[in-house]
Structure formats: C-alpha cells, structure tokens
Amino acid sequence: MVRKKPPSSKSKPFAAAEKTENRRPSNSERSAYFARREAAKVLRSVLQGDAKRQAVGSIKSLVYSPSIKNKKATFALVCQTLKHLPIIKDVLESAAILNSKWKRQEELISIIVYDILFGQEISLVGGDAEKFLIGRKNALQSALAKLLVRKKVKSIENLIALYQPADVSKPCCVRVNTLKSDVDCALRELGKQFTVRKDDIVPDLLILPPHTDLHNHPLVLNGSAFLQGKASSMVAAVLAPKPGWEVLDACSAPGNKTVHLAALMGGKGKIIACELNKDRIKRLEDTVRLSGATNIEIRHGDFLNLNPRDSSFSKIRAILLDPSCSGSGTAAQRLDHLLPSHATDVTDTERLNKLSAFQKKALAHALSFPAVERVVYSTCSVNQIENEDVIISVLPLAASHGFQLVTPFPQWHRRGLPVFEGSEHLLRTDPIEDHEGFFIALFVKKSSINDSEEQTGIRNTPRALTTKKPHFKRHSHANRKFSVIPAVYSGVFKIWNSRLVMKRRIRRTKGLP
Numbered sequence: 001m002v003r004k005k006p007p008s009s010k011s012k013p014f015a016a017a018e019k020t021e022n023r024r025p026s027n028s029e030r031s032a033y034f035a036r037r038e039a040a041k042v043l044r045s046v047l048q049g050d051a052k053r054q055a056v057g058s059i060k061s062l063v064y065s066p067s068i069k070n071k072k073a074t075f076a077l078v079c080q081t082l083k084h085l086p087i088i089k090d091v092l093e094s095a096a097i098l099n100s101k102w103k104r105q106e107e108l109i110s111i112i113v114y115d116i117l118f119g120q121e122i123s124l125v126g127g128d129a130e131k132f133l134i135g136r137k138n139a140l141q142s143a144l145a146k147l148l149v150r151k152k153v154k155s156i157e158n159l160i161a162l163y164q165p166a167d168v169s170k171p172c173c174v175r176v177n178t179l180k181s182d183v184d185c186a187l188r189e190l191g192k193q194f195t196v197r198k199d200d201i202v203p204d205l206l207i208l209p210p211h212t213d214l215h216n217h218p219l220v221l222n223g224s225a226f227l228q229g230k231a232s233s234m235v236a237a238v239l240a241p242k243p244g245w246e247v248l249d250a251c252s253a254p255g256n257k258t259v260h261l262a263a264l265m266g267g268k269g270k271i272i273a274c275e276l277n278k279d280r281i282k283r284l285e286d287t288v289r290l291s292g293a294t295n296i297e298i299r300h301g302d303f304l305n306l307n308p309r310d311s312s313f314s315k316i317r318a319i320l321l322d323p324s325c326s327g328s329g330t331a332a333q334r335l336d337h338l339l340p341s342h343a344t345d346v347t348d349t350e351r352l353n354k355l356s357a358f359q360k361k362a363l364a365h366a367l368s369f370p371a372v373e374r375v376v377y378s379t380c381s382v383n384q385i386e387n388e389d390v391i392i393s394v395l396p397l398a399a400s401h402g403f404q405l406v407t408p409f410p411q412w413h414r415r416g417l418p419v420f421e422g423s424e425h426l427l428r429t430d431p432i433e434d435h436e437g438f439f440i441a442l443f444v445k446k447s448s449i450n451d452s453e454e455q456t457g458i459r460n461t462p463r464a465l466t467t468k469k470p471h472f473k474r475h476s477h478a479n480r481k482f483s484v485i486p487a488v489y490s491g492v493f494k495i496w497n498s499r500l501v502m503k504r505r506i507r508r509t510k511g512l513p
C-alpha cells in the first residue's frame, strides 16, 4: 500500500490558507509570505552575530546577498522588525502565547507580529505561524495597549520614538571598478538617471544624492561599480600600490578594499588576501569574482600566524591593515542602532581593550615584513584606544624598521586627535559631519618616501617620528592644539561617540526607559 505523504508546510506553504479561506492566495500574498521567511533568515543571522559580537555582515550586505530574492521587501521587513523589536518582545512576553515550538522560530514570529501590529496584515496569508498569530491577534493588541499605558505614552509613534536614535542621512557613494569600466563612462551612465558628480578627493569615486538606491543598478550588479563609502574608499587609495607590486591585505573580508587595491594595480602584480573567519571567506570570494580581478590569492587563516620571513612574503611591498574594530564610526550607517547590543553601554571597556590589543599586535606584525615599504592602518571606529593609541604603541618599532608617518590626503581638514606630536599626519572622518567615522594612518619607509610622494601626491612629513618616543605634554589653553593629555581627549571622543545614542541618554536622564 502506498502511503500518502502529509502536506509539508515547506512544499505547500499556502495549504492552511486554501483550506480555511477556500481560495488560492494572490501573487502579492505569496511574495509577502516568502519575504517574511527571507527576512526571518536575515534577522536570525543578524541577531546571532550581534549576540556574539561577531557579525557575519551588516544588515544591508546580508539582505543584498544573492540568496535573497525579494530584496526590497526583505530589507524593509528586517529594518522595521528590528526597529519595533523591543516593543514586540514586550508584547509577546506579556501576551504569553508562545510555547517552546514557537519560541524556536522567534525571528519569524517577530516578523509576523510586526506585520499584525504595525504593518500590512492584509497580506498575512500563508503558513502555520501566520495562522497561529492571527488567531491570537486580540491578545497581541491588548498586550500592546497595556504597554502604552505602562510606558505612559499615548500613541504608537511615541512608543517607537522611545526606542529610536537619531537618523543619519548620507550621500550615496559608488566607486567605479576600473578593472571593468572607467569613471567617465560610469558617470555618463548614472547621469542618465541621477544627479552625479566626481568626488573632490578620492579618484574613481562618484557621489549621488542621499537615498539613491543603486543596489539593483546594472553597473553594481555586474561589478563595474561598488557601493563603498568615501572614507572606506580612501584607504586603498592612500596605500597606492603600483601595478606589478606584491601586496598583502591582512584582514580582508568582505573584500571591498582588496578589489579596490586590484583596480589601483590595474590587475597587475599580486594581492594576498588573508581572512580568519571562514564564514566571511565566501563573501570575499564573491566580491573578488564580481570585481573581475584575477591577481588575488585568498588565504584562510590568522594574519598574526603569517611568518614575515616566509619566502612567499619576501616581495610584499605594501600592507593594508583594516582589522576588526568596534565599528563605532559606522554604527548608524550599518543600522546597528537597531540591534539589541546597541542598547548596552557604548563604552564596553573590556571589548575595546581586547580589540585594541589585537590591533596593536597586528600593526606591529605588519611593520615587520622585510620588504614592506608602505603600511596603511584603518578602522571604522572613533575611539582613541583603537586609533591614535594603536599608532603610539608602534612608533618605536616603526622607527627601528625605518618607517615614518606620512600625511594621507593633506588637503583633508580633519586630522588625528592631538594626543602626540605628529598626530596631524593621521586622518579622521567624523561620523556626523562626514557621515562615517573612519581613521587612517600611513607608514612609509624613509628610503622609499620620495618615490611614493610622486606616485600619490602624499606630502612628506616635516617632522620625522622615527627617532624619538611619542611626546605628551600637560594640557594648556595656550598650546591646546598639539599638547594634550591623552585621557582628556579620550573622554571628549567618548562624548562624540555617544552623540549617536544621545537620545537614549536624554531619555535615561529623564527616567524614561
């Protein structure tokens, strides 16, 4: 006897709807059903990464990965659900409707609850989870009403406002991949649809108005252009490797700067792209494939374990070191303010100390490769402990190997925190004014310095930092610019950093949650 298989919720997701409503779901109901599943997958990945403080990717990059089909709807659902997540959690807890089976599908449940309470319940047809929650709609709505009373707010908007940080609006930046296209060509193509101009500092970078969505533009889909912020695009340009060089990207995934290096080298020479995290190797491979670069060798492993004396590194002339950092400079842009961990104190000292210790080790390691002439160090953090302090820690070693700090993009107005003599050679961008907070430092071997000046237009340092130890002076108003106690500015930058969460601070002061 042949047994009939029970209908599986995977193969026939709309069985429940067809049975109860006696009709076939419409196309928009079908696509909303799948968007909820895709959003749940992304949400799970984002929340797990956030809990472990080891993000596989930003929300945007996860949504725009090839495996997600309905990108627009999925992105909107993930962001909206995250925005409402603390409320959804409170509502679910107070309604007490979930058994352990549903708790295991927490992300999907949160997304459907978002749709029921705040979104488009109209298209909530589909699987068992939808059916279960729609059946408990009254309990959910009543829990939400009680929450409004408990939080002493009159409207949902006010409730949401309690949980929201300030908004950031930044121009859309796209870097032309000169391995596949050229700047004027891309400018013409994008100019057909958008207002677009060349960036005034970074070559190959085009600037479009805020909120321009280029994710599905053919130039981006075929790898002729990469969506990359201005500060992030500065880093490889500062390293300025020449075609034919051998270059090492020490901490490379997802590979935006690696493929930028390849473009600057005209595809000639060799780039070794090292990456520790296995999950991120796949994204690195995808980026490299999309760029069309054929001179990138990916190495899965710990940069700190690469032996500088190994013959395979004997010709490495430039190293790009963009290590893991707190990401405090781009938290708003990556939508991290929507993540639960952002609700914790911004000064997670233990974590910052660990990151800083790794960054110091990694930079010292980079400076010890025998043939290396140029090392660029960058972070997307605004914390002094991950930036100036890291540079200070390696200055004696750098000097012993014949390196000195050189000023990247001298025309850029925002330099390092004045915590040591020579910090004016460092480059900073401001998370609010420049829309992302980055830090860049460039070390160049003295013997190659004139050569590199010609190549990059980078100004030589008037003051060499190679012979003396970093020099700190007491803070005085008369000589404030270059003589400040490090701790003072560390405090200032904690405040600067916290502008991103200022609203929450104000709420706390007022005794609000």
Ligand SMILES: C[S@@+](CC[C@H](N)C(=O)[O-])C[C@H]1O[C@@H](n2cnc3c(N)ncnc32)[C@H](O)[C@@H]1O
Residues within 6 Å of the ligand: 250, 251, 252, 253, 254, 255, 256, 257, 258, 274, 275, 276, 277, 280, 301, 302, 303, 304, 322, 323, 324, 325
């Ligand atoms: C800030 S991200 C690099 C971003 C990349 N430069 C880009 O522009 O796309 C830092 C990367 O370093 C990797 N990483 C962390 N520790 C490492 C180590 N010891 N060796 C190699 N890679 C490491 C992380 O997994 C992460 O992918």
